[in-house]
Amino acid sequence: MSSVLQQLISPLASTSAEPPRNKVTVVGVGQVGMACAISILLRDLCDELALVDVMKDRLKGEVMDLQHGSLFLKTSKIVADTDYAVTANSRLVVVTAGVRQQEGESRLNLVQRNVNVFKSIIPQIIKYSPNCTLVVVSNPVDVLTYVTWKLSGLPKHRVIGSGTNLDSARFRYMMAERLGIHASSFNGWVLGEHGDTSVPVWSGANVAGVNLQKLNPDIGTDGDNEQWKATHKAVVDSAYEVIKLKGYTNWAIGLSVADLSESIIKNMSRVHPVSTMVKDMYGIGEEVFLSLPCVLNSTGVSSVVNMTLTDAEVGQLRNSADTLWGIQKDLKDI
Amino acid sequence: MLITCWYLYISARSIAKQYLNMASIMQKLITPLFSGPPELPRNKVTVVGVGQVGMACAVSILLRELTDELALVDVMEDKLKGEMMDLQHGSLFLKTPKIVADKDYSVTANSRIVVVTAGVRQQEGESRLNLVQRNVNIFKHIVPLIVRYSPNCIIIVVSNPVDVLTYVTWKLSGLPKHRIIGSGTNLDSARFRFLMAEKLGIHPSSFNGWILGEHGDTSVPVWSGTNVAGVNLQTLNPEIGTESDEENWTETHKMVVDSAYEVIKLKGYTNWAIGLSVADLTESLIRNMNRIHPVSTMVQGMYGISDEVYLSMPCVLNGGGVASVVNMTLTEDEVAQLQESASTLWDIQKDLQDV
Numbered sequence: 001m002s003s004v005l006q007q008l009i010s011p012l013a014s015t016s017a018e019p020p021r022n023k024v025t026v027v028g029v030g031q032v033g034m035a036c037a038i039s040i041l042l043r044d045l046c047d048e049l050a051l052v053d054v055m056k057d058r059l060k061g062e063v064m065d066l067q068h069g070s071l072f073l074k075t076s077k078i079v080a081d082t083d084y085a086v087t088a089n090s091r092l093v094v095v096t097a098g099v100r101q102q103e104g105e106s107r108l109n110l111v112q113r114n115v116n117v118f119k120s121i122i123p124q125i126i127k128y129s130p131n132c133t134l135v136v137v138s139n140p141v142d143v144l145t146y147v148t149w150k151l152s153g154l155p156k157h158r159v160i161g162s163g164t165n166l167d168s169a170r171f172r173y174m175m176a177e178r179l180g181i182h183a184s185s186f187n188g189w190v191l192g193e194h195g196d197t198s199v200p201v202w203s204g205a206n207v208a209g210v211n212l213q214k215l216n217p218d219i220g221t222d223g224d225n226e227q228w229k230a231t232h233k234a235v236v237d238s239a240y241e242v243i244k245l246k247g248y249t250n251w252a253i254g255l256s257v258a259d260l261s262e263s264i265i266k267n268m269s270r271v272h273p274v275s276t277m278v279k280d281m282y283g284i285g286e287e288v289f290l291s292l293p294c295v296l297n298s299t300g301v302s303s304v305v306n307m308t309l310t311d312a313e314v315g316q317l318r319n320s321a322d323t324l325w326g327i328q329k330d331l332k333d334i
Numbered sequence: 335m336l337i338t339c340w341y342l343y344i345s346a347r348s349i350a351k352q353y354l355n356m357a358s359i360m361q362k363l364i365t366p367l368f369s370g371p372p373e374l375p376r377n378k379v380t381v382v383g384v385g386q387v388g389m390a391c392a393v394s395i396l397l398r399e400l401t402d403e404l405a406l407v408d409v410m411e412d413k414l415k416g417e418m419m420d421l422q423h424g425s426l427f428l429k430t431p432k433i434v435a436d437k438d439y440s441v442t443a444n445s446r447i448v449v450v451t452a453g454v455r456q457q458e459g460e461s462r463l464n465l466v467q468r469n470v471n472i473f474k475h476i477v478p479l480i481v482r483y484s485p486n487c488i489i490i491v492v493s494n495p496v497d498v499l500t501y502v503t504w505k506l507s508g509l510p511k512h513r514i515i516g517s518g519t520n521l522d523s524a525r526f527r528f529l530m531a532e533k534l535g536i537h538p539s540s541f542n543g544w545i546l547g548e549h550g551d552t553s554v555p556v557w558s559g560t561n562v563a564g565v566n567l568q569t570l571n572p573e574i575g576t577e578s579d580e581e582n583w584t585e586t587h588k589m590v591v592d593s594a595y596e597v598i599k600l601k602g603y604t605n606w607a608i609g610l611s612v613a614d615l616t617e618s619l620i621r622n623m624n625r626i627h628p629v630s631t632m633v634q635g636m637y638g639i640s641d642e643v644y645l646s647m648p649c650v651l652n653g654g655g656v657a658s659v660v661n662m663t664l665t666e667d668e669v670a671q672l673q674e675s676a677s678t679l680w681d682i683q684k685d686l687q688d689v
Contacts, residue, residue, distance in 0.1 A: 003581055005534055007570045008562055038390075038606060042397035061601025068593060068607035070531075071524040071538040072614050169426040176425075179360055183426040207363055215362045226358055238423060246416025251393060252423035259427050 020048035020077065022265050025087040025129070027121060028097035029053045029062045029080075032137060035254025036094050037066065043258050044074045045265050050087045051080035053097070084124035090132045091298075092261055093125050095148065098138035108327050111143050115331055118144065122151040133264055133300040136275075137162045137257060141194045142324055145275045145289040150334045157300040161275025163291035164190045166256045167198050168273045170235045178231065179207065189273055190235065191291050191307070193320035198291075199313050200232040260296060267298040276301050278321070282314050286325040290317060375403035375432070377620050380442040380484070382476060383452035384408045384417045384435075387492060390609025391449050392421065398613050399429045400620050405442045406435035408452070439479035445487045447616055448480050450503065453493035463682050466498050470686055473499065477506040488619055488655045491630075492517045492612060496549050497675075498682055500630045500644040505689045513655040516630025518646035519545045521611045522553050523628045525590045533586065534562065544628055545590065546646050546662070548675035553646075554668050555587040615651065622653035631656050633676070637669050641680040645672060 024046040026037045033051070040046060049066070053059040063080035070078070079086050087093065098114045125132065134152065136145040136159070145161030152159060167190040169183070176186040187206050192199040202220035205212040218224035220232070242249045263270040274296070275289045281304070284290075293305040309317070379401040381388045388406070395401055404421070408414040418435035425433070434441050442448065453469045480489065489507065491500040491514065500516030507514060522545040524538070531541040542561050547554040557575035560567040573579035575587070597604045618625040629651070630644045636659070639645075648660040664672070683689075 004567050004571045004574070004583070008565055008567070009534065009536075034606075035393075038393060039397065042394065057600045061597045061599075062606075064593065064597050065601065065604050065606040068521070068525045068528055068597075068604075069610035070528045072610040076537060166423070170423045173423060173425045179364065181364075182431055210363055212359055212363070215359045219359070228359075238419065242416045242419050242423075244416075245412045246420065247413075249420050249423075251389075251417075251420040255424035255427040 019089050020046075021091075022046045023048040023050065023090045023092075024261065024265075025050040025052065025090040025093045025125070025132075027052050027087075027093065027095045027125070028138075029055070029059050030096065031248050031250040032253055033094070033096040034062060035250035036096060036137070036257045037062075037254075039254040039258035040261055041066065041069075041073050041075050041078075043262060045258065045261055046075055046092075048077040048079070049075050050090065051078075052082065052084060052087055053080075054082060056082055084128050087125060088128040090125075090129040092135065092264055093129060093132050094135045094137060094257055094261070095121065095125075095144075096137045097121055098144070108330060111140060111147075111327055112331060114138065114144055115147050115334060118147055118151055119333065122148055126152050126154065132158070133298075134159045135162060135257060135260060135264075136160070137253065139194075142275050142289045142291075142320075143327055146277075146287065146324070146328055147331065147334055149277065149289070156277040157302065159277075160260070160294070160296070160301060161194070161289055161291070162253070162257060162260065163194050163275030163289075164192065164198050164273045165260060165291070166253050167194060167235055167291075169252065169256050170238055171200060171232065174231050174234055175205070175228075181207065189293060189307075190232070191273055191293070192317050193290060193324065194275065195239075196236055197316065197320055197323075198232075198236065199316045200235075201307065201309065201313060202228075203308070203310060203313075263296040264298060264300065269295050269297040269302065271305060272296050274301070276304060278317075282309070282317050284318060284321040286321060286328075288321045288324040288328065290320055290324075374444055375401075376446075377401045378403040378405065378445045378447075379616065379620075380405040380407065380445040380448045380480070380487075382407045382442075382448065382450045382480070383493075384410070384414050385451065386603050386605040387608055388449070388451040389417060390605035391451060391492070391612045392417075392609075394609040394613035395616055396421065396428050396430050396433075398617060400613065400616055401430055401447075403432040403434070404430055405445065406433075407437065407439060407442055408435075409437055411437055439483050442480065443483040445480075445484040447490065447619055448484060448487050449490045449492060449612055449616070450476065450480075450499075451492045452476060453499070463685060466495060466502075466682055467686060469493060469499055470502050470689060473502050473506055474688060477503050481507045481509065488513045488515065490515050490517060490612060490615060490619075492608065494549075497630050497644045497646075497679055501632075501642065501679070501683055502686070502689055504632065504644070511632040512657070514632075515615070515649070515651070515656060516549070516644050516646070517608070517612060517615065518549050518630030518644075519547065519553050519628045520615060520646070521608050522549060522590055522646075524607065524611050525593055526555060526587065529586050529589055530560070530583075536562065544648060544662075545587070546628055546648070547672050548645060548679065549630065550594075551591055552671065552675055552678075553587075553591065554671045554675075555584075555590075556662065556664065556668060557583075558663070558665060558668075618651040619653065619655065624650050624652045624657065626650050626660060629656070631659060633659075633672075636661075637664070637672050639673060639676040641676055641683075643676045643679040643683065645675060645679075
């Protein structure tokens with residue numbers, strides 16, 4: 001009375017299953033978390049994907065839906081649980097969990113609420129994956145990356161904020177559109193604080209090595225008659241605009257996180273603008289996280305590219321650092 | 335007089351200088367070589383409906399790099415614009431250089447493939463016939479517009495009840511039957527292969543099994559064909575799929591049928607699996623691959639079915655659409671199930687107005 005399985009398949013190796021080599025965990029199965037998950041799956045980056053959240057039903061529904069697509073994917077193990085044991089042995093953990101700003105809520109209050117959420121998440125992540133690299137996506141990302149770093153006890157090269165990776169992608173897309181070329185052929189970096197006060201480094205903007213500022217020395221200033229500055233403004237506004245139109249953004253951030261994940265998992269040493277610990281750079285004296293061009297590989301942030309910035313740009317970074325420290329110094333319990 | 339002349343000279347010089355510097359970055363940077371009209375897209379895909387299913391189809395198609403232009407259409411203007419912008423912002427990471435959207439169907443012109451996910455969902459207590467009639471009214475507006483702007487396209491219908499709506503689309507489009515495909519049991523089969531493979535400890539792509547017929551509760555798992563590496567499971571266990579089977583394999587098919595309801599109950603809708611399965615079909619069509627997929631096609635004249643109904647059969651898909659249908663060896667019982675589905679579908683279809 002042997003079963004179909006016994007008749008069909010004779011095991012050769014009777015060892016227990018191999019541990020995963022490229023496991024990715026996504027914390028938070030909202031729209032952003034799931035966009036990260038599907039982008040990572042469709043890029044064939046991991047051999048195991050784990051999802052965690054507090055909302056049990058939603059979590060189970062999402063993992064089932066992904067599993068049902070297994071025929072079309074190359075990630076053979078997709079798991080989920082509210083218990084962090086499911087995340088064990090992850091190489092990479094993407095954190096999208098957190099609360100959103102309520103109307104009229106101060107940034108400090110939002111951050112404190114998210115600190116409380118992260119206090120329950122981060123130690124659990126580390127407990128089960130002590131050697132992982134963390135990518136923080138939740139906003140305000142620069143502060144929360146600092147919080148994650150403190151709560152995790154990990155060395156700073158293992159904690160990355162998604163930072164201005166998305167801002168730069170939007171910038172490159174919009175600038176490239178104006179020039180009739182593909183985004184990947186336009187080189188431009190948006191650094192510093194993710195959001196309203198990000199810094200477009202106009203002096204570095206180039207196509208095929210041809211520096212745009214040399215062609216138009218007014219680029220990025222108010223006096224520029226081509227008004228290139230408006231393009232950076234459009235980048236800053238675009239998140240708000242998409243949120244106003246469809247309620248949230250997810251596809252672009254999901255794709256950008258998959259891009260970072262690829263560099264880390266494949267040990268590529270590509271340079272990305274991500275949020276890293278910038279104390280002692282550009283005269284910044286506090287422990288804050290800001291986006292700079294970072295070389296990403298399997299160690300995490302292996303190095304940072306030293307930019308040649310104008311005095312004004314350095315000034316902006318220092319202002320951001322002060323603002324961030326102003327918030328961070330009053331946070332409790334980290 | 336001299337002073338006036340001097341001032342005039344200075345201003346003329348400054349205007350000339352400004353004029354020379356007024357060449358834009360674009361003009362200085364890039365010298366066009368060719369100045370004709372832009373090339374038409376060769377592999378354009380349109381997705382109609384930007385709900386969760388439509389967007390999952392869109393992002394799966396984008397990440398599989400299947401298309402050189404993606405168009406989105408919907409009636410909800412803000413949501414449509416927001417979704418288009420969000421995808422465009424990811425352009426750096428994609429190889430689809432043109433992503434457009436409009437509620438006006440002219441944006442869909444010259445599509446090779448049109449994926450239809452639009453339609454209304456069943457209200458509580460609503461009869462299937464009523465749901466279908468409401469969706470017919472929507473499709474009456476959508477389908478002629480699709481065909482007007484892409485007369486040579488292949489249409490993949492995803493909206494439910496998919497077999498009926500594929501029939502409706504075929505009638506409304508006036509297109510030959512090989513260019514209208516219903517996503518049908520492609521997803522059911524994918525779920526089946528996943529669940530069966532899990533039980534055997536192998537990857538779904540290594541488990542061969544087909545679910546055919548009507549998409550949904552009355553789909554037909556063809557147990558006689560299930561095999562791994564050519565080893566037929568029914569030969570190993572002749573009871574497979576029957577009520578008397580000790581291993582209760584029929585439970586797995588039941589799980590397939592229930593899984594959609596379960597996911598909907600847990601998260602409100604399903605989207606990822608259907609999106610991935612639609613991208614899989616799209617790949618066979620766009621890349622002219624002649625792969626075989628279980629999709630809904632016009633089965634009049636097959637298995638003793640005399641009505642014009644759509645049911646899922648193993649279809650060879652290529653650049654022309656459904657190139658051919660594989661003739662299954664089915665048991666009498668399986669044929670009876672197909673015939674019964676055909677009757678049920680025809681009962682609904684015959685009462686539809688304006689198709």
